[in-house]
Amino acid sequence: MAEPLATAEPLAGRNIGVLVEDLFEDLELWYPVIRLREAGAHVMLLGTGKHSYRGKHGLAAEPDAPVSTAAPGDFDALVIPGGYAPDRMRRDVALLALVRGIAELGRPVAFICHAGWVPISAGIVAGRRVTSVPSIRDDLENAGAHWEDSEVVQDGPLISSRHPGDLPAFCRTLIAALG
Secondary structure: OOOOOOOOOOOOOOOOEEEEEOOHHHHHHHHHHHHHHOOOOOEEEOOOOOEEEEEEOOOOEOOOOOHOOOOHHHHOOOEEEEEEEEEHHHHHHHHHHHHHHHHHOOOOEEEHHHHHHHHHOOOOOOOEEEEEOOHHHHHHHOOOOOEEOOEEEOOEEEHHHHHHHHHHHHHHHOOOOOO
């Protein structure tokens, strides 16, 4: 006989912000959103000012709030998807302040693929172990991070992964850090 499905929601009562901007990597946004919601978290998409965004592969995302209205203390963690979006995100002053503030509170900042550009610009990677898509390894190392080629790396509040294939480990690690 099959085991009954678990009904526990380990992240009930937790508030998670997920950053969104045009040309996000579709899986790197929606896979964590779905996993976190399944675990009981309240997930808010935070945009840079538009009413709707399109992923690299065409999926749409509508933000729940602009990042400029978010405060670090409102969130238990922050997720930054990759794609081309991080190159746009790292230019938004309010977004960088939110990332820096959440890290300063010691709360998880989880980023994947090219999303490492955002923590670089927020000034929170120096001295930390991280991973990413190999093409931004030099950027992370030049910002003072210690890069390694692993499916997921957790160092203090930072959780990082390389690419969509690492999403299961990325989400398990984030959920465990919050559970």
